[in-house]
Amino acid sequence: MSDATTHAPADRARASELGPVARFLKATELDTRMLGMVGALILIWGVFHVLSGGLFLTPRNLWNLSVQSSSIAVMATGMVLVIVTRNIDLSVGSILGFVGMIMGVTQAEIMPAIIGFGHPAMWLIAAFVGLVVGVSIGALHGFIIAYLGVPAFIVTLGGLLVWRGAAWWVTSGRTVAPMDATFRLMGGGPDGAIGSTWSWVVGIVACVAVIVMLMNARAQRKRFNFPQRPLWAEGFLGTLVCAIILGAVAVANSYAWPIGIVRRYYEALGQEVPENAFIAHGIAIPVLIALAVGIAMTFVATRTRFGRYVFAIGGNPEAATLAGINTRWVTMKIFMLMGGLAAIGAMISTARLNAATNAQGTLDELLVIAAAVIGGTSLSGGVGTIAGAMLGAVLMQSLASGMILLGVDTPLQNIVVGLALVVAVWLDTVYRRRIG
Structure with a gap:
């Protein structure tokens, strides 16, 4: 008789002593902190929807919210690793601005004189230059922090000022535009989305991937004789996640192209505009970029040696060093990764604005x-x-979007963001005190 069988009656006895909610959470293994954040997000959406007269929870606003959250979500995935190692990066906004300006100058002024404006490789060259610059800045910060021993707060605070000034210096304050047509696709818009059909394809593939992951996790638990979730819990989780995915796709497909763009589209085809013509945006490309980055960063954080080293350093830097981890090199790589992610955020932001400012x-x-x-x-x-940080990005952007709909002044918006940050840290302190 296996140990799992021997302890099963005792486990069932302990489970029966718990309340129904506690038993449900134990069976599904849902993260209570994540549930709290989802609840807060739903509450914020509901309040803003009522106060805005029903404008917040519309396909148009939710689609725009997803696009606006993308660059912040991309950078937040890297900030998780930075903060996990007890560091901070105050320079990501300035790096985004500087890299965006470099990419703008590359494709609007430098490369057109060499290969001509509209060259098919223009967007690739601009993106490559941006990534190289972003990673190089991160490497510089990481080297100063890890090898010269300067605190991350000071280094990145200096970077905030240096790279913001450098962005102005590149063009003496000029706005650079327009961007390459292919490059602009990374910013969203009618052309920067994948349409209704491909959105459903992506949604279905994502659901299949979720089911496969659940089945694989269950098989791995059985293989190593780990406790397994009840079958109903597995079914509930799969159904819930797939419902969320397909619901998001349905919302994206409910947002139609503006009538003026629809008219130009049919005129370009030499056709009459059909009565009640409806062309769906579908999922925006920047959202797909953010999701791809989130999946990749989750894999890096949870399935690689580098990710394990990051959390080991954050848990106990001295013990990590004694265990043979090259903490300096890992720290430098974290800031290089953060610089690269800031460059990706710059691509999304610059493409969305069709300008570098x-x-x-x-x-x-x-x-x-x-x-x-x-x-x-x-x-x-x-x-x-990583998932929590991306959800946090949506929550922060929801606050900004809702306040803009209500006509709240920018200074008051900053006050609300600041209060939200303080409250989040306070709740984190309370939570850790309770579980400690």
Whole structure:
């Protein structure tokens, strides 16, 4: 008789002593902190929907909200690893602005003189240059922090000022536009979305992937004789996640192209505009980029040696060093990764604006840090999730979007963001005190 069979009656006896909610959470293994954040997000959406007269929870606003959240969500995934190691990066907004300006100048002024404007490789060259610059800045920050021993707060605070000034210096304050047509697809819009059919394909593939992951996890637990979730819990989780995915696809497909763009589309085809013509946006490309980054960063954080080293350093830096982990090199790689993610955020932001401006990324560092902390990343280090940070980015952008719909002044918006960050850190402190 196996140990699992021997302890089963005792486990069932302990489970029967719990309340129905506790038994449900134990069976499904849902993260209570994540549930709390989802509840807060639903509450915020409901309040803003009522106060805005029914404008917030519309396909148009939700689609725009997903696009607006993308660049912050991308950078928040890297900020999780930075904060997990008990560091901070205050420069991500300035890096975004500087890299965006470099990419703008590359494709609007430098490369057209060499290969001509509209060259098919233009967007690839601009993106490659942006990534190289972003990773190089991150490497510089990481080297100063890890090998010269300067605190991350000071290095990145200096970076905030240096790279914001450098962005202005590149063009003496000029706005650079327009961007390459293919590059602009990364910013969303009618052309920067994949349409109704492909959105359903992506949604169905995602659901199949979720089911396969659940089945594989169950098989692995059985293989190593680990406790398994009840079958009804597995079914509930699969159904819930697939319902959320397909619901999001349905919302994206409910947002139609503006009539003017529809008219130009049919005129370009030489056809009459059909009565009640409806062309769906579908999922925006920047949203797909953010989701791809989130999946990749989750894999890095949970399934690679580098990810294990990051959390080991955050949990106990001295013990990690004694265990043979090259903490300096890992720290430098974290900031290089953060710089690369800031470059991806710059691609999305610059493409969405169709211009590189000196105001790009201003105060984005606050939103990124707030998203990571609200998403459950502890400032004391060692704890954090990529999914939580991305959900935190949506929550922070929801606050901004709702206040804009209500006509709230920018200074008051900053006050609300600041209060949200303080409350999130306070709740994190209370939570850790309770479980400690």
